[in-house]
Amino acid sequence: MSETPTIYHRTAFGEMILGNALDAITAQPTESVDLIMTSPPFGLVRKKDYGNVHADDYCDWFRPFAEQFHRILKDSGSFVMDIGGAWNQGQPTRHLYHFKLLIMLCEEYGFHLAQDFYWWNPSKLPTPAEWVTVRRIRVKDAINTVWRLSKTPYPKASNRRVLQPYSPSMVQLLANGYKAKRRPSGHDISDKFSQNNGAAIPPNLIAIPNTESNSHYIRYCQERDLPVHPARYPSELPEYFIRMLTDTGDMVVDPFGGSCVTGEVCERLERRWKCIELSEDYLKGAIGRFEREGNERTAANPDDESNYYRIPKPGILWNEHDETPLPEDGGRSRQARAERDPVDLAENIADDRVNEERNETIKQLSLI
Numbered sequence: 001m002s003e004t005p006t007i008y009h010r011t012a013f014g015e016m017i018l019g020n021a022l023d024a025i026t027a028q029p030t031e032s033v034d035l036i037m038t039s040p041p042f043g044l045v046r047k048k049d050y051g052n053v054h055a056d057d058y059c060d061w062f063r064p065f066a067e068q069f070h071r072i073l074k075d076s077g078s079f080v081m082d083i084g085g086a087w088n089q090g091q092p093t094r095h096l097y098h099f100k101l102l103i104m105l106c107e108e109y110g111f112h113l114a115q116d117f118y119w120w121n122p123s124k125l126p127t128p129a130e131w132v133t134v135r136r137i138r139v140k141d142a143i144n145t146v147w148r149l150s151k152t153p154y155p156k157a158s159n160r161r162v163l164q165p166y167s168p169s170m171v172q173l174l175a176n177g178y179k180a181k182r183r184p185s186g187h188d189i190s191d192k193f194s195q196n197n198g199a200a201i202p203p204n205l206i207a208i209p210n211t212e213s214n215s216h217y218i219r220y221c222q223e224r225d226l227p228v229h230p231a232r233y234p235s236e237l238p239e240y241f242i243r244m245l246t247d248t249g250d251m252v253v254d255p256f257g258g259s260c261v262t263g264e265v266c267e268r269l270e271r272r273w274k275c276i277e278l279s280e281d282y283l284k285g286a287i288g289r290f291e292r293e294g295n296e297r298t299a300a301n302p303d304d305e306s307n308y309y310r311i312p313k314p315g316i317l318w319n320e321h322d323e324t325p326l327p328e329d330g331g332r333s334r335q336a337r338a339e340r341d342p343v344d345l346a347e348n349i350a351d352d353r354v355n356e357e358r359n360e361t362i363k364q365l366s367l368i
Contacts, residue, residue: 005276008283011290014263014273016283021255022064024276028072034250036069037238037262039082039231043097055086055097059104065255066109072253076156078114079149080241082233085141092131092138092331102147112153115204117146119237122309123209137331146206148241161243163199165302170200207309208236217259220288229259229282238262239269246271260286 005019005027017024043058053061069079086095105111126132126140166174174196212218212234221228238254238261246252248270254262257275259282266273267290277283300307327335 008280009287009290011263011267013267013270014275016257016260016263016286017274017276018278018280018283019276020278021276022068024274025065025068025072025253025255028068028253028274030071031074032251033072033253034074034077035242035246035252036073036077036079036081036255037241037252038080038254038256039233039258040065040256041231042084042086043095043101044086055095058097059100062101062104066105066111069255070109070111070151073151075152077150078155078157078241078245079111080146080245081149082119082144082146082237084144087128087131087141092128092135098145105147105149111149111151114148114150114155114157117148117204117206119144119146119233120205120207120309121210122207123211131331135327135331135334137327146237155245157245159201159244162202162240164202166200206237206240208234209309210234216292217285217288220291221285224284226285227281228285232259232261235261235265239265242266242269242271257286258282260289264289 003019005017005024007015008018009016040062041052043055044052073079083098083101085098087093088095102113106113120143122142124140124142128138128141131138132140210233212232218228220226242252242262242265250271252262252266252271252273254260254273254275257263257277260275260277263273263275263286275286277286
């Protein structure tokens with residue numbers, strides 16, 4: 001690998017940069033970027049193939065990046081970062097590194113938290129298995145936090161770019177009408193509430209499964225014996241923010257480019273872009289994203305129920321009483337098989353049998 005960041009591949013709208021991310025963004029002109037859209041290596045307690053910093057050291061590692069991100073970003077621009085949490089090793093407790101990072105970025109480097117988003121992965125498997133499927137003292141971890149930051153309180157944006165279909169209940173309300181009144185919560189609902197605007201403003205919960213298993217990118221890598229990047233985010237995630245926060249021709253930078261998902265979306269939406277990546281092997285595979293014809297995303301059908309992801313109300317399976325006693329030690333020790341609930345026992349026998357296969361599947365599908 002070249003010590004100095006170099007242009008590895010060019011397209012009509014952007015370029016891949018091979019080299020160290022910090023060196024590459026240091027060379028980027030001041031206030032020249034409209035959107036930094038990235039998913040940096042998470043602060044995990046176990047090493048991954050693509051490289052990561054221990055959660056305890058994460059803020060210190062990120063400091064030079066924070067300084068440069070603030071410098072290169074326009075006053076009207078946004079810095080969007082997808083970052084997953086971590087579990088403390090050997091304990092059913094969460095590490096606080098990504099919250100500490102957010103506070104550091106705002107209090108020490110002058111960023112504003114424009115909004116916090118939560119990427120919910122509906123296809124996430126029940127992990128960490130030890131606490132979720134074996135000892136049953138936690139629920140599965142299925143979201144990443146997505147911080148949207150800015151240099152000023154008023155970066156450019158429009159939620160009209162990311163509207164979603166009305167819910168069935170809202171469609172019914174619009175059809176039947178609504179009586180303007182003050183609700184018990186104190187909200188004063190005017191008659192304008194029943195105005196049909198064609199679509200609904202989305203919440204800050206983004207539901208996107210990460211089940212890519214037979215895409216052009218993966219086939220391209222397999223055919224050339226190239227490593228598939230293990231931590232790709234689905235293209236709909238960067239597309240959401242690229243659409244909402246940038247205009248055609250704006251500059252988007254992904255400092256931790258990986259397999260260049262951000263670049264692929266920018267190319268399709270005609271934004272200028274740079275993806276920076278340290279591994280040449282990952283960039284070799286990323287080229288496959290731009291060597292196919294018809295790089296268009298298939299439009300989803302709002303009337304197709306398979307395009308919707310729903311969370312059941314918590315009480316659907318609740319009975320009047322639950323007689324199964326809680327573990328007095330809080331799950332500190334595993335229960336013997338004979339002591340487990342019969343249903344839990346059957347499920348955990350299956351869990352033990354497929355645990356190794358599950359972990360491998362999670363790794364391959366980038367669901368960890």
